[in-house]
Amino acid sequence: AQKVTQAQTEISVVEKEDVTLDCVYETRDTTYYLFWYKQPPSGELVFLIRRNSFDEQNEISGRYSWNFQKSTSSFNFTITASQVVDSAVYFCALRGSFSGAGSYQLTFGKGTKLSVIP
Amino acid sequence: NAGVTQTPKFQVLKTGQSMTLQCAQDMNHNSMYWYRQDPGMGLRLIYYSASEGTTDKGEVPNGYNVSRLNKREFSLRLESAAPSQTSVYFCASKPIATQETQYFGPGTRLLVL
Numbered sequence: 175a176q177k178v179t180q181a182q183t184e185i186s187v188v189e190k191e192d193v194t195l196d197c198v199y200e201t202r203d204t205t206y207y208l209f210w211y212k213q214p215p216s217g218e219l220v221f222l223i224r225r226n227s228f229d230e231q232n233e234i235s236g237r238y239s240w241n242f243q244k245s246t247s248s249f250n251f252t253i254t255a256s257q258v259v260d261s262a263v264y265f266c267a268l269r270g271s272f273s274g275a276g277s278y279q280l281t282f283g284k285g286t287k288l289s290v291i292p
Numbered sequence: 293n294a295g296v297t298q299t300p301k302f303q304v305l306k307t308g309q310s311m312t313l314q315c316a317q318d319m320n321h322n323s324m325y326w327y328r329q330d331p332g333m334g335l336r337l338i339y340y341s342a343s344e345g346t347t348d349k350g351e352v353p354n355g356y357n358v359s360r361l362n363k364r365e366f367s368l369r370l371e372s373a374a375p376s377q378t379s380v381y382f383c384a385s386k387p388i389a390t391q392e393t394q395y396f397g398p399g400t401r402l403l404v405l
Contacts, residue, residue, distance in 0.1 A: 218396065224391065224393050278323060279337055280325075280337070280394060282334035285334055
C-alpha cells in the first residue's frame with residue numbers, strides 16, 4: 175500500500191519569509207514518481223513538479239525548490255521569499271510503477287494550507 | 293486546447309436524486325480519473341478508466357457509477373445522492389507515457405441536502 179503524509183495541516187508566514195512544506199511517503203515500489211500540486215483559492219489543481227525515484231537531484235525553479243531524499247522517503251518543497259500569491263493548499267502525491275492494471279493512480283497527501291500574510 | 297472540462301461547475305441535489313457529472317478532454321489522453329476532495333482528506337480516487345472501453349474501481353467507489361463514453365469523455369453518475377456525497381469532484385486525464393502527470397479539470401462542487 176502507498177501512503178503520503180503531509181504532517182503540516184496549516185502554515186502561516188509573513189511575506190518574504192522562507193517556508194518549507196514537508197512530504198513523507200511510503201511505497202514498496204522501487205520505481206515511483208512524486209508530484210507536487212498547488213490548489214489556489216480559486217480551486218483548480220496546478221501541477222508544479224514531477225520527480226522519479228531514480229533521480230535524486232534537487233530542483234530549483236525560481237523561488238521554488240524541491241529536496242528529494244530517498245534515505246528518509248521525503249520530498250520537501252521550499253518557497254523562498256514567499257509572496258501573498260503563494261497562499262494556497264499544496265498537495266504532495268505519489269504514483270507507483272504499477273498501481274493496478276496500468277491505472278497510474280495517484281495517492282495524495284491531505285494537503286498543507288499555506289497562508290502568506292502581507 | 294481546452295484541456296479537461298467539467299460540467300456542471302456547481303450543483304445542489306436533494307437526497308435520493310440522481311445526476312451525472314460530465315468530463316471531457318481534448319488532449320487525446322488514454323487514461324481518465326474521477327476524484328473527490330473533502331476537507332482535510334486530500335483527493336481520493338473514485339473510479340478510473342485506464343483506456344477507452346475499460347473502467348475500474350478506485351479507493352471510494354460506493355454510490356457511484358462511471359461510463360467511458362469514448363476516448364474523450366468519462367462521466368460519473370450518482371444514482372441516489374446522499375449527504376455524504378457532498379464534495380468537490382475532480383476529473384483528470386493522463387497521456388500514455390508512463391512518466392507523465394495527470395491533468396485536472398476545474399472541479400464540480402456538489403451539495404446534497
